[in-house]
Structure formats: C-alpha cells, structure tokens
Amino acid sequence: MGSHFNAERRHLTEDEMPQVIRSHFPDLGTLEREELVTLARWLRSQHxxxxxxxxxxxxxHRGKADPRGSTTESAGERGLAEKKQIFARGLKRVNARLGDIRDAEKRERALAALRGALARRQEAKAHHPKPGRTAHPGMTSKASNRPRGIVSGGRIGSVSQAGKNAQAQRDSRAG
Structure with a gap:
C-alpha cells in the first residue's frame, strides 16, 4: 500500500475505509455490476x-447562516474537504469501471446482432432471378416496335433532286 492509501487512512473512519478500499483497482475489478452500483450510491451519498x-x-463563516451546535465550525474544514475529495476520486473510479462494463455489454449485444444477421443471411436461399430473353441457343431476331415511315422508298431523295433541277434551270436562263 502506497502513500495514497495512508493519506486516505488518516482522513477516513473505520466504517468508511473498507468501502473506499473496495473502490481501488485490485478489488474494483472483482466486483459485480450490482455491487458497483451499490458502492457508487454509497460514495455519492457520502460525498x-x-x-x-x-x-x-x-x-x-461568511455570516449568511446562524451556527448550529457548540463546536467551532472552522476546525477540521481542511480534513473534511480532503475526505470529500477521497469520496469523489473513489466515485470516479467506480463510475469508470461501470462505464467499462456498460461498453462491454453494448459491444456484446452488437456482436450478437451481427452474428444473428450473418446466420440469417447464410441460411437464406440464394435468389437467382430468371434472365429473360437471351442469346443462349443462338440469336433470334426480335420484331421492331418502331412505326413505319410516312415517306415511301421511291420518294426518298426526290426533294434534293428537285432542288438540283431548279438550280440548273436558273443557271441556263442567266446565260
């Protein structure tokens, strides 16, 4: 036990010391969640x-309230402040341990959900849709859905030919 424990021993009573020792790490790691919650409540109430x-x-001391009791109120104020800090440090350690336990539980829940999703995916029947019309046995021609043109084959190019003829007539008159 280092000087930290000795400093705490000086300020704590015999009833308080076992609880604070439980908040230090060799013992803190062995406590169950319910015991940690109980210890945190006790430390919080003492703090x-x-x-x-x-x-x-x-x-x-500032004169805002009337003194209660006959003892001098300023005696031992530093010791009480140190005692309050001891409880605060213990509470901080316990809360950190509770946070670690909560994180581990959360991680386990997420991993269980992922494992369940993977199992469902592996058990599911593979979905292979029908491919539709393909060129497996050989190409088959598909009928065209485009409408037929309005201009017949014999009239294709007649407009440009008419323009050529009109230009030739103008050229012959000019000369």
Whole structure:
C-alpha cells in the first residue's frame, strides 16, 4: 500500500475505509455490476453529505447562516474537504469501471446482432432471378416496335433532286 492509501487512512473512519478500499483497482475489478452500483450510491451519498456540511460551514463563516451546535465550525474544514475529495476520486473510479462494463455489454449485444444477421443471411436461399430473353441457343431476331415511315422508298431523295433541277434551270436562263 502506497502513500495514497495512508493519506486516505488518516482522513477516513473505520466504517468508511473498507468501502473506499473496495473502490481501488485490485478489488474494483472483482466486483459485480450490482455491487458497483451499490458502492457508487454509497460514495455519492457520502460525498454529497460532506459537500453539504462544507457548504453550510462556509455560509456560517461568511455570516449568511446562524451556527448550529457548540463546536467551532472552522476546525477540521481542511480534513473534511480532503475526505470529500477521497469520496469523489473513489466515485470516479467506480463510475469508470461501470462505464467499462456498460461498453462491454453494448459491444456484446452488437456482436450478437451481427452474428444473428450473418446466420440469417447464410441460411437464406440464394435468389437467382430468371434472365429473360437471351442469346443462349443462338440469336433470334426480335420484331421492331418502331412505326413505319410516312415517306415511301421511291420518294426518298426526290426533294434534293428537285432542288438540283431548279438550280440548273436558273443557271441556263442567266446565260
């Protein structure tokens, strides 16, 4: 145990110490999710209780509230602030561990969904649609759907020929 544990031991009571030790990592990794949630609630309540005590003492010191009790309110304020920080650090560790557990559960759910989708895809019958008209045995001619032209074959080119004839007549008159 390093100096970190010793510093925490100085500030915590005998009842609080086992809970805070559970929030450190060798023990934190062995706790189940329900135990982690319970520990987080306890640490949060202790942190909130100390926060309220310190806030009340500051109000008394500033003169905003009347002192309650006969003890000197400024004595041990630094120790309470350190104790509050110990609970905050423990809560941070527990919340991080809970986040890791949530992420692992989320990852497992996603992988299970992907495995299920892959299994459904592999079990599904392959869909091969009919190819339609193809040139397998040989080409077959398809009937054209285009409408027939209005101009008959004998009249094709007659317009341009008429233009040539008219030009030839103009050229012969001019001369």
């Amino acid at each position: 909130g209780r100390l926060r309220d005590i310190l806030r009340g003492r500051r109000r008394i």
